[in-house]
Amino acid sequence: MKKASDRKIPLNLQCGLDLVGEVLYGKWKIRLLWFINQGHRRPSQLNKKIPDASRRVLTIQLNELQQHDLITKTVYPELPPHVEYHLTPFGETLIPVISAIGQWGDEHEQKLRKLITAEE
Template identity: 70%
Template sequence: MYQKKIVQNYDCGLDLVGEVLYGKWKIRLLYFINEGHIRPSQLQRKIPGASRRVLNVQLNELEKHELISKVIFPVLPPKVEYSLTAFGRSLIPLIHSIGLWGDEHEEKLRGILTKN
């Protein structure tokens, strides 16, 4: 597994949140798991732009950070399901608020992002 070479300084809560949620798909994964999309194949269908490998890496990081839990059922073929922990559920109102802010400012944000 990848080991960071530079020691991180977590000077404030934003640094901590950024470290836990940094990753292109993590916020969407949390949102979709909260909506009931709990199987890896369901998540892959909801985020078709992400590779299976990247989703697995980010799901493993979310599990390591105790935001989601993973249940592996002892059947063939293997069945895996994800769910939010209580800690992960506490993020959902914040994610929802960020989404609403994005919806309110969608036109301006799209204009800014298409300039680059």
């Protein structure tokens, strides 16, 4: 994760939306949180759930979610290495929000599809 001094555009954290955007910005972060909550905790499981994302990008976004205290990473000392991710209590507070956004998307699916495909 970039430090504030490494950024081309300075951080603007004036309101809750700015803060949420900073923590959740990233194409796969919301899905990662949702799938971890659903029980898909190993990197290989997450990769299968999000096949369009590269392993590298998922790793970067998982690390950022860890740095923002939304998930924890447990490494089990066995061969081959076994890694699992879990939501923190702080991360669990986002699940109702993600659920509401998903429900909104489902309710407006047709309109959203038309708008998105019209842009192409």
